[in-house]
Amino acid sequence: MSEVGVVLRPAAVLPRIQAEKVVEALGDLDVAKGGVWIVNPGVWQRYDKPWDGAGGMAGSSKLVGTIGTAYGSPTKYDITLYRVTLTAHGMENGWTVERLCDDALGYAGLSLANCPRADLNQPPDHDPFKPDHVVHTHLAS
Numbered sequence: 001m002s003e004v005g006v007v008l009r010p011a012a013v014l015p016r017i018q019a020e021k022v023v024e025a026l027g028d029l030d031v032a033k034g035g036v037w038i039v040n041p042g043v044w045q046r047y048d049k050p051w052d053g054a055g056g057m058a059g060s061s062k063l064v065g066t067i068g069t070a071y072g073s074p075t076k077y078d079i080t081l082y083r084v085t086l087t088a089h090g091m092e093n094g095w096t097v098e099r100l101c102d103d104a105l106g107y108a109g110l111s112l113a114n115c116p117r118a119d120l121n122q123p124p125d126h127d128p129f130k131p132d133h134v135v136h137t138h139l140a141s
Helices: 016-028 090-094 097-108
Strands: 004-016 037-040 042-048 063-071 079-088 135-139
Touching: 004 016, 004 097, 016 037, 016 079, 016 097, 042 097, 063 090, 063 097, 079 097
Parallel strands: 004 135
Antiparallel strands: 004 079, 037 042, 042 063, 063 079
8 A cells, every 4th residue: 555645625724822832732742752653843743652662763663654744834824734645554543634643733622624724825845754656636625
């Protein structure tokens, strides 16, 4: 089973207050702290369990999926979720685009279904974390 990437159109937008809540909560759930998320500007990654490898490495933990984010878009304090990629492992374990997004957005009382949306003419430039073999589909809003 190959990975599946979905370009969110219209893109999901976290306004400032909700963006702060999500980033803080996911930061508290960082894999370095025994959680399941790695959050960096541009990419949020969800693992199936905390990292358990030697020296703080992933070990038996596997990537479920990745959310591509654009900080400061469409306004200075917003975060836009524009692309979601699920790994084969994630899909085999019941993860969907909606479930992955909802797992993150829930910390601000949002879901993909009720998150504010914005039309982006083009997603941000090529995601350096996205393998070239990802199949793209569009998610209807």
